[in-house]
Amino acid sequence: MGRKLRVGMVGGGGPANFFGGPHRRGILIDNSAELTAGALRSNPEEAIASAKELHFTRGYGDWQTMIAEESKRDDGIDYVTIVTPNDAHFGPAEAAAKAGMGVLCEKPLVMNLDEARRLHQAVKASGVPFVVAYTYTAFPMVMMARAMVADGKVGEVRKVEAWYPQGWLAINREGTADAAGQKQASWRVDPTKSGASGCGGDIGTHAYEFVRFVAGLTATKVQARLKTFVPGRALDDDFTVLAELNNGGIATITASQVTIGAQNDNGFRIVGTQGTLEWSITDHNNLKYYRGGEPVQIYRLGGMYTYFPSTITPFIRVPEGHPEGFHEALANLHRCLEWQIRAKLGEDAPEHMHLPGIADGVAGMAFIEAAVKSGQQDGAWVDVEPVE
Structure with a gap:
């Protein structure tokens, strides 16, 4: 390069x-x-x-x-x-x-x-x-799940369960004397800084992106409950959505910032006509693959494993048995952008996912807007605006 x-x-x-x-x-x-x-x-x-x-x-x-x-x-x-x-x-x-x-x-x-x-x-x-x-989405095993869904490993997707619980805002942290915690909390619960949804915008969009990135689907309508449990807080700190998907399937998208004990414990389950894929940040180097009547298969992260598609291997940096985590995922985001820029400059760049x-960012905003409207209407079904 x-x-x-x-x-x-x-x-x-x-x-x-x-x-x-x-x-x-x-x-x-x-x-x-x-x-x-x-x-x-x-x-x-x-x-x-x-x-x-x-x-x-x-x-x-x-x-x-x-x-x-x-x-x-x-x-x-x-x-x-x-x-x-x-x-x-x-x-x-x-x-x-x-x-x-x-x-x-x-x-x-x-x-x-x-x-x-x-x-x-x-x-x-x-x-x-x-x-x-x-x-x-930049964790290799999440990319692997996307590739397996696209390859038909679970069949037609019937249901997606996506979740992201935290517990750090179970108290009024924005009002504490802890300067760092106060600053991180205060803008997230301020509508002028955060937008119309606190928990939903901050981490509910992460859960929804699993629906789009891994399952390759998008919500067409939602039924939502946005709750504010901590007194005096201006935005939601708990976010629960039932969604109809563009293939006729359904999704549950849940996020919470008041789940005491949870530490960014996000993950997903993709349920199809032929199998199920399951991943969680708490076990992020493993991807579970279930097929009816068969033992669970566990795909493990590692540069020596031959089952990774060539579009994913450029993102893998260490041999099997060594963990890759949050910083590596952020590096993958930057490398993805870098390779696109290098290609535009006429340089060789690896084929990559x-x-x-x-468009995903816009879709996340359309999802949040529909969820907020549904919450304001006592959980009525609200259409999600499509993204071009």
Whole structure:
């Protein structure tokens, strides 16, 4: 391959920020990209200081300046990573796309479906590669499940069960004296920062993406219950949805931030006419495959196993028996975007499974909008707007 790709980051530099660090490590894992430009905090002076502290080549006071200046340079950035709260996704994502830069954006994509559709149009018009950070789709065994469903291993999908419980917001953490916990909690339960759904937007969209990415299906209508259990909280902290799917099947999508004891215990079960696939983050190196009347088959992660399709093997870094996890999954998201950019530059890039893109981000917003409407209507069925 050619030179290292140059990456710009928006957000992720404050002391209470969580996702900036994992994304930076993910970018650097394969030594094929570098941290070039950063607009890492909302205060311009702090943003520049943070970029220097974190060893970015160039620091900027705001993302507008970063994108404008980098687009003029011969050695400007190739793509932008956005790791801000939801209300600060749309602006830099649209500007980067219009400037011809690739984008890797945290989820949910933006604040609402209208913004999502506008961003989708900008990305389609520019033709830039775009990846949405549905991180768990980038675990190799989740990719393996997608390949097996596409290969007919479970037959026709009848039902998808997808879940994502957490317990960290079972108390009013946004009102505590713990600065880091307070900041991470407060924006997630603030409608002006998070959007119309708290738990649903933050982690329910991860569960729904299992329906789309693994099963290859999408919700056409939903019946939802959004609950706020912690007094005084403005957004939901528990999210339960029953969905009808475009093939006539059904899905249950559940998420919770008040399930004490759960620590990002997300996973899925794909139920078909010929078999079932099951995966969980708590056992993320194994994929279970059930067929009627036969012993369960367990597919294990490892670069030496020959059952992985060639579109997945480029994402596997270690021999069998060694765990790959969260940082590697983030690195896979960045590599997916990198390979798309290199292909556009005319370089050789491996054939690989494409991870969730702009259409998946828009679909996530359409799902959330329908779920919120259903919840407001006491669980009535609400159609999910289709994504072009």
